[in-house]
Amino acid sequence: MKVLVVEDSKEIASSVHDFLAREGYICELAYSFDEAQEKLLLYTYDCILLDIMLPDGNGLVLLKFIRAQKIHSGILIISAKDAMDDKILGLEGGADDYITKPFHLPELHARLRAVYRRKKLAGSNIIAFNEITLNTDTLEARVNEITLDITRKEFDLLLYLIVNKNRVLSRQSIATHLWGDYTDNLANFDFVYQHIKNLRKKISAANGADYIATVYGLGYKFNSSSV
Amino acid sequence: MKLVDKLSLWFIGIVVLLTPITAYICYYNLERKIDEAEITRLKEMNDIAARRLAAGLWRDQQVDGASTVVSPLTTALPEERMKISKTDIDKGNSTGMLSLLSVNSYVSVGNANYRISSSNYIPSGKQIRNAIMDTVVWKLLLIILCVCVTARLVSQKILWSLRQTMKTIQHFNVKEKVEFPASRTREFKELNSFLQKMTDKAVDEYASVKEFSENASHELQTPLAILRNKLELLSETNIEEDQAELIGDMQNAIEKLSKINRSLVLLTKLENNEYAVSENIRFCKITKDILAAYEDRIEMKHLTVTTDIDKSIHLKIHPALADMLVNNLVGNAIRHNVQDGKIELTLTHKRFVIRNTGMPPEMPTEELFQRFKKSNQSSDSVGLGLAIVKQICEVCGFSISYNYKNQLHVIQIEFVPASPNEGAKISHDNVETAVLA
Numbered sequence: 226m227k228v229l230v231v232e233d234s235k236e237i238a239s240s241v242h243d244f245l246a247r248e249g250y251i252c253e254l255a256y257s258f259d260e261a262q263e264k265l266l267l268y269t270y271d272c273i274l275l276d277i278m279l280p281d282g283n284g285l286v287l288l289k290f291i292r293a294q295k296i297h298s299g300i301l302i303i304s305a306k307d308a309m310d311d312k313i314l315g316l317e318g319g320a321d322d323y324i325t326k327p328f329h330l331p332e333l334h335a336r337l338r339a340v341y342r343r344k345k346l347a348g349s350n351i352i353a354f355n356e357i358t359l360n361t362d363t364l365e366a367r368v369n370e371i372t373l374d375i376t377r378k379e380f381d382l383l384l385y386l387i388v389n390k391n392r393v394l395s396r397q398s399i400a401t402h403l404w405g406d407y408t409d410n411l412a413n414f415d416f417v418y419q420h421i422k423n424l425r426k427k428i429s430a431a432n433g434a435d436y437i438a439t440v441y442g443l444g445y446k447f448n449s450s451s452v
Numbered sequence: 453m454k455l456v457d458k459l460s461l462w463f464i465g466i467v468v469l470l471t472p473i474t475a476y477i478c479y480y481n482l483e484r485k486i487d488e489a490e491i492t493r494l495k496e497m498n499d500i501a502a503r504r505l506a507a508g509l510w511r512d513q514q515v516d517g518a519s520t521v522v523s524p525l526t527t528a529l530p531e532e533r534m535k536i537s538k539t540d541i542d543k544g545n546s547t548g549m550l551s552l553l554s555v556n557s558y559v560s561v562g563n564a565n566y567r568i569s570s571s572n573y574i575p576s577g578k579q580i581r582n583a584i585m586d587t588v589v590w591k592l593l594l595i596i597l598c599v600c601v602t603a604r605l606v607s608q609k610i611l612w613s614l615r616q617t618m619k620t621i622q623h624f625n626v627k628e629k630v631e632f633p634a635s636r637t638r639e640f641k642e643l644n645s646f647l648q649k650m651t652d653k654a655v656d657e658y659a660s661v662k663e664f665s666e667n668a669s670h671e672l673q674t675p676l677a678i679l680r681n682k683l684e685l686l687s688e689t690n691i692e693e694d695q696a697e698l699i700g701d702m703q704n705a706i707e708k709l710s711k712i713n714r715s716l717v718l719l720t721k722l723e724n725n726e727y728a729v730s731e732n733i734r735f736c737k738i739t740k741d742i743l744a745a746y747e748d749r750i751e752m753k754h755l756t757v758t759t760d761i762d763k764s765i766h767l768k769i770h771p772a773l774a775d776m777l778v779n780n781l782v783g784n785a786i787r788h789n790v791q792d793g794k795i796e797l798t799l800t801h802k803r804f805v806i807r808n809t810g811m812p813p814e815m816p817t818e819e820l821f822q823r824f825k826k827s828n829q830s831s832d833s834v835g836l837g838l839a840i841v842k843q844i845c846e847v848c849g850f851s852i853s854y855n856y857k858n859q860l861h862v863i864q865i866e867f868v869p870a871s872p873n874e875g876a877k878i879s880h881d882n883v884e885t886a887v888l889a
Contacts, residue, residue, distance in 0.1 A: 234674050240681035247688075305673035327677035327710050330684045378748045393687045395700070397707040404745075405779075406714065419752050442697035443687050 226341055227251045229270040231261040231287065232303065233280050237326075241274065244330045245337075258282030262290060270298045271345050272337055275320070277304040277311055285311075288318040299340035303328070325406065329398035331389040338388045354387050354449075356433055368431035378403055379424050386437065386447035395444040421445055456607040460599050467595055475588045482580050487553065491536060494518060494555040494570040498534075501568045502559045518572035525565040529558045540576050551576040613640045617647065624651055626658040662720065669717040676710050708834060715836040718776075719823075722843040727773050732766035735774060739799055742778045749786050756794040765801055767867060769848045777844045780837045781806050781863060788861070796860075804865040813861070817854040 228250050232238040238254045245252045253268075255261035258281045265273075273291070277284035284302065291300065302315040305326040312323045321340040324333060342349055342361070350362040358367045364380050366373045375383070385402050386394065400413040403420070425437050438446045501520045504510045510522055535556040541547060554571035613635035620630050630651055632644040683706065687699050721727065739761060750757055767774070785795050785808035793809035819825050821842040826835040838854075841863075845852040851866045 234678065236678040237674065237681060240678065240685060243685055244681070305670055305677075326673040327680045327706075330681050376748060393684075395684065395687070395703050397703055398684075416749050416752060420748070440687075440696065441693050442700040443703070444700075 226271045226337075226345075227253075227269070228272045228274065228337070229253050229255060229261070229264060229268075229298075230274045231255045231279070231284070232274065232276045233257065233278070234276075240330065241333065244334065248334070258287060261287060265291060265294065265296060269296070272299040272301065272341055274333075274337070275300055275302050277302060277315070285314055285318055288315065288320060292319045297344070299337075299344035301333075301337055301340055303333075329395070329401060331385070331392055331394050331398050332402055335385050335388045335402065352384065352387060354390065357383075357387065357428070359384055359387065368428055368433035371431040373427050373431055375424075375427060379420055379427070382420050383424055386445070390436075390447040390449050393440050393443050393446050397444075399444065455611065456603045460603045463599055464596050468592065471588055471592060475584050479577075479581055479584050482584075483577055486574055486580075487538070490553050490572055490574050491555060494553065494572060495534070495557070497570040498555055498557040498568045501570070502557060502561075502566075505559065505566060505568070506561050518570055520568065520570040522566050522568050525558065525567050527565070529560055529565050533558050540578075541573070549576055549579050550574065610637065613637060613644075617644055621647060621651075626654050629655045662724070665716065665720055669713050669720070672709075672713050676706060676713065680706050680710070711834050712836065715834060715840060718840060719836070719843055722773075722840070722847050725847065727770040727847060729768055729770045732768050733771050733774060734765065735767040735769070735804075736761050736763060736765040736799060738771070738774045739778050739797070739804075742775070742782055743797070746782055746786060750795075753786060753789060754792045755786065755789055756792075757797065758794070759797045759799075761797070761799040762801060765799060767848075769844075773844045773848070777841055777865075778804075780841050784837055785810075785861070802867060804867070805862065807860045807862045809859065810861050812859070813856050817856055817861075820854060821852075 226248075228245055230238050230241050230245075230252060232241065232254070233256050235256065238256065242252045242254060253264060253270075255264050258279045261275075261279075275284045275287060279287075284304075288300065288302075291298070300320045300322075302311075302320045302323045303326060304311050304315075304323070315323055321344065322336050324336060339361075342352075350360055352359040352361065356369045359365075359380070360367075361384065364377060366375045366380055366383060381403055382399065385399065396414045396417050399417050403417070404413060421437060421439075425435060428437075429435055436447050436449070438448055440446050497518060497520050501510065501522060505522060536554070537556075538551050538553050541550045541552060550573045552571055553574050554569055557568045559566055559568060613633055616633040617635075617640070620632055624630055632648050635641050635644060680703070683699055683703055687696065687703075691699070743757070743759065769777075781804075782795075782797075785806055788810045789795065789808050790810060795809075796805075796807040798805040813820065815825070821838050823839040824835045825838075842852055845865060851868070853864050855862045855864075
C-alpha cells in the first residue's frame with residue numbers, strides 16, 4: 226500500500242511513517258499544503274492521511290482539490306480539533322473516515338486498512354490469516370472452517386488484533402477501539418482482559434492455534450507464529 | 453420596600469413630627485402678639501383718661517369697643533401702678549370663645565386716689581388653638597397626599613435611569629459586553645460608569661480565560677499524540693519486563709491526560725453553545741443503541757437490566773450530545789455497580805430515569821456534578837463524566853437530579869421544557885419492557 230501522510234507535525238509524521246513502514250507500506254510525507262498538492266499531482270496513492278490544520282492552508286480545501294482532480298485514493302482525516310463540524314464537513318467533502326488527535330497508531334492502522342479494503346480492494350470483505358477467516362460484512366469468524374459463536378465486540382477485537390498482528394497493542398488502544406473515545410477508558414481494562422480471555426477460549430475450542438499473547442505490563446500481541 | 457416609598461415615609465414622618473412644634477410656636481406667637489397690641493391700646497386709653505381726670509374733665513367713655521371706667525380708691529395706691537388681667541368669658545353664647553383683657557392703672561389726682569380700668573374682648577387662647585389645629589390637620593393631609601402622588605410620578609422620571617441600569621445588569625452575561633443608559637444624575641452617572649468598567653472587565657477576563665483554555669487544550673493534543681505514538685513505537689522495540697512496566701505506566705498517564713483534556717475541551721464547547729440544534733432526534737433509539745453497545749459489559753458483571761422505554765421520543769438535542777449523555781450515565785451505572793447488581797432504566801416523554809445498585813456515595817450526591825469530584829478519590833476515573841452530563845442538561849434546558857435512596861443511585865433528567873406536545877399521547881401498548889440479562 227502506498228500512503229501519503231499530510232501532517233505538519235514532523236514528530237507525528239515520522240511516528241506514522243515508522244509504524245506503517247514496518248507493515249511494508251510505502252509511506253511518503255508532506256508537511257505543508259503546497260507540498261501535499263505537488264505530490265498529489267505527481268504521484269498516485271492508495272490512501273491519504275490528511276491533517277485538517279496545516280500551516281499554509283486548510284485540509285478541507287485540500288480535500289476539495291483531491292476531489293476536483295479526480296484522485297481516487299482512500300482518505301482518512303486527522304484533526305486535533307474534536308469539532309463535530311470538521312467531522313461532518315470532512316465526511317461530506319468525500320473523506321472516508323475521521324480520527325482525532327491524539328490517536329493510537331494501531332487504531333490509525335486499522336482504520337487505514339478498512340478504508341483501503343473498501344476503496345481499493347473493491348470492497349473485499351474477507352480477511353484471512355492462517356486458519357482464521359473474518360468476514361467484515363457478515364461479522365462471521367471462522368477457524369478451520371468452523372464458525373465461531375462470537376459477539377460483535379469479540380469480532381471487532383479479533384479483527385483489530387489480526388490487522389495489527391505482531392504489534393504490541395496497549396490495553397488503552399484496545400479499549401478505545403472497542404468503546405470509543407468518550408467512555409472512561411481507564412476503567413475498561415478488566416473488560417479488555419475478559420474479552421481477550423473469551424476470544425482465546427473460543428479460538429482454541431475450534432482447534433485454532435493460540436496466537437494471542439499477553440505482553441507483561443503493556444497489553445496484548447497477536448503473534449503470526451503461534452507459541 | 454421601594455426606594456420611593458421609603459423616602460416618602462421618612463419625609464412624612466419628619467413633617468408629622470415637626471408640625472406640633474410649629475403649631476405650638478404659631479399659637480404662642482399669635483396669642484402674645486394679640487395680647488401685646490391690645491394691652492398697648494388699653495394702656496394708652498388709661499393714660500388719656502388719667503390726663504383728663506387731672507384736668508377735671510373726666511367722664512366714662514367708650515372708644516372702639518373698649519370701655520374705660522374710673523373709680524375712686526379708698527385705700528392707698530398699690531405698690532404696682534398697673535395690673536393686667538385676662539379672663540375667659542364663661543357665660544352666654546360666646547362661652548370659651550372670647551377673653552376679657554383688662555388693664556388697671558392706679559393714679560392719684562390731688563389728694564384722691566383713682567383706679568382707671570380699661571377693658572376689651574379678644575379671641576380666647578382656645579379659639580386660636582382650634583383655628584391652628586384645623587389648619588394643621590388640613591396641611592398634613594395635603595402634604596401627605598401630594599408627597600405620595602408626586603413621589604410616584606417624579607420617581608418614574610428620576611429613577612428611570614436606575615431601573616434601566618438594573619435591567620441591563622440583570623441580563624448581563626459574561627460572554628458579551630453591555631451598554632448602560634446615559635443619566636444626568638451624578639450618582640447614577642457614577643454607578644453606571646462603575647458598572648460599565650466592571651462588566652467590561654469581566655467580559656474581557658472571561659474571553660481571555662476561555663481563549664487560553666481553548667488554545668491550551670488544542671495545543672496539548674499534538675504533544676500528547678507525539679508522546680503516545682512514540683511510546684507505542686518504543687514498546688515494539690526489544691525491551692525488558694521492567695521497562696515494559698514503565699512504558700505501561702506512562703501510557704496510563706497519557707491516557708488519563710488525554711481524557712481530561714478531551715473532556716475539558718468538550719465542557720468549554722458546551723459552555724460556548726457550540727452544539728446548537730434545530731431538529732429533533734429519536735432519543736429512544738439512541739438509548740437502545742447504547743444499551744446494546746454495553747451488553748458485553750453488563751453480561752460480564754452479571755447485571756440485571758430492566759428497561760421501560762417509550763416509543764417515538766423526540767428531543768431537541770445534538771446527536772453527539774445525546775450519545776454522550778446516555779453513554780456517560782449508562783457507563784457510570786455499570787462501572788459503579790456491584791457484581792450481580794441491577795440497573796433500572798425508564799424513558800418517557802417527560803423524563804429519563806436510571807437507577808442502579810452500587811456502593812453508597814461518600815459525599816452529598818449533588819457535589820458529584822462538580823468537576824473532578826469522585827465518590828472514591830483514589831479511583832482510576834477522571835471525574836468529569838457527571839460534570840459533562842450536567843452541562844449537557846443545562847445546554848438542552850433539562851433539569852437533572854441525583855439521589856441515593858433505598859440503596860439505589862437514582863439519576864433523573866426532566867425534559868419538561870423540551871418535550872413536544874404532539875407526542876404526549878402514550879398508549880400502554882407502546883411501553884415495552886425488556887430484561888436484557
